[in-house]
């Protein structure tokens with residue numbers, strides 16, 4: 638956008654940082670500088686084959702690589718950022734954040750050998766209630782940078798919102814059988830990158846990985862998320 642028009646627009650419609658609510662100044666993108674500097678980066682991309690997120694994803698099926706942009710903690714500025722993206726009607730925020738992270742991951746070879754990206758699916762009911770699948774928006778951000786196709790590989794049955802459940806109930810709720818792999822869409826994919834928004838216990842992703850493995854045992858699977866909660 639023309640910088641003069643951008644300045645005029647910011648006078649009329651001041652841009653607010655989605656994380657802290659302060660006004661943003663010219664040159665600040667997606668969040669204010671203060672929030673950007675305090676973003677708790679995971680650094681998982683430096684060891685994508687073994688990191689705390691991989692510990693959460695451990696199941697019968699091995700995951701090739703995994704990483705997440707930043708750590709997630711409730712009541713933090715990052716939580717507000719994600720809330721805006723997930724429920725606050727700002728789906729483009731997630732796409733842009735993931736684009737930013739994908740740009741950092743690309744030169745590290747994180748996407749090497751990957752054939753397609755696939756968002757973790759929402760059930761039809763939740764999709765209608767929310768209006769969009771947040772993981773799909775994140776997948777768009779990865780695709781913007783890598784050019785990889787976005788493929789729908791999973792179908793989800795309706796289950797209660799994960800956020801209202803305790804860890805045990807969540808694990809049961811996201812257990813096997815909740816996700817089904819769409820066999821026809823997996824043709825020709827040797828290495829798939831699954832995309833999710835926040836990894837908490839990892840149970841949702843483990844269920845997805847197992848469902849995919851059931852249909853295509855020889856396919857390799859990697860995982861990328863916007864945020865991951867710390868293991869305490």
Ligand SMILES: [Zn+2]
Pocket residue numbers: 654655656657658659668669670671672673
């Ligand atoms: Zn801020």
